[in-house]
Amino acid sequence: MLVAGLVVAGVLACAFFVLTMARSSREPLPEHSANFANGELLFWAGGCASCHAAADAEDSDLLILSGGRSLNTPFGVFRSPNISPDPNFGIGGWSMLDFVNAMVKGVSPDKRHYYPAFPYPNYQNIEIDDLLDLKAYLNTLPPSSNEVAGHSLQFPYSLRRGIGLWKWRYLARSRSDRTNEASEQIERGRYLVRGPGHCGACHTARDQFGGEITERLLAGAESLEFGEGNDASSAGRIPNITPHAEGIGGWSESDIAYALETGFDPDFDSFGGSMVEVQENMARLPAEDRAAIAAYLKSIPAISSEAH
């Protein structure tokens, strides 16, 4: 009996070990000659500076990706890492393959899982050539020797190995493949929204384990970023951006593109909260990319906001 129990426990421990291993890809990368302008576009579309530059950074300081911003959430405090090209404190020592594994698999060069506060479930949708351009661009930015403390998470979220199980359940369902049914413009918009733009990271509601609920795609969510009150009472509600009447169904495509360019909604209220940084990133994209985002957002299913 005791032997049988030990065997079962052993099998379970092995299964946990195998299931939660951090798997990275060793497939060779394609030949690529870097397009730095495209890398810069990806940098703004991806909102890298909004988590990795200092909280009060403006203009050229947005290019110093020293990390250290804290994100106070129901799971605990996440601190964004230094992703400047510094070889010791940043990611200057990473190979292209290291970078691709981080962005697509959520795995670090030393084979540990990243927490999905880093939006790799969205970033896995970025094309490989775009990832290579982005890394080439990041390599040109100023190095920073800022040393960032680790996350301070509550149990059981503090068990990094558990992310392996999380990935089995959630990672594949966040994939957004081309449909080839929509226009080139809508496909470009889908790519920007579901890939680099990672709009769903805030605008799609998450379940109790922090996985995006795919049936509620972009239909709004409780904000997971706590304010000074340090609980849900100090977090806002992220708007529904589907074409539902409770979302932005009343906005035209040009209203959406104008809002992303200027920060003014159709009623001439300004964006606020964390959307301000997102909008200011989007304002740096070519106008046709903002129009593509608008066209895609008008094409997705209209979903009612969750009951408050």
Next chain:
Amino acid sequence: MATVALGATTYVSFAADELAFANQIEARQSFMHVYRFNLGLLGAMAKGDAPYSAEQASAAANNLLAASKMSNGAMWPAGSDMGAEGYAGVTWAKPEIWSTYPKIGEKGAALTEALEAMAAGAGNGLDALRSNMGGVADGCKGCHEPFRAEND
């Protein structure tokens, strides 16, 4: 369905009326509406949805400038933030307004500065109006980014 929705709305406004700072919150939200209304007049011209009129643009810009110079501290009593009991869903004002005071005053001064430029330029043609919209947007976002929670 309509009855249910109406019932819910009535309940919310009734509950808000019971709050100690209902009057102040209504006043400041109406005050923001005056900004949006005048900005909408300028914005419609900037977007090309309405024909440019130097006279109407100047009038709207001067209204905005006058609004930004109004003393409105009495509309923002301490304890009227979204985290205070009963205020969730009534206001989205974050407690940081009060805990970082007088930072909000600096933000207000920056908005007034942007509106001075808009008031000086709005009557000088569509290009001048358009070139001042970004500064005004920055002025609005100056407070809305740190001090207003997201809401839908």
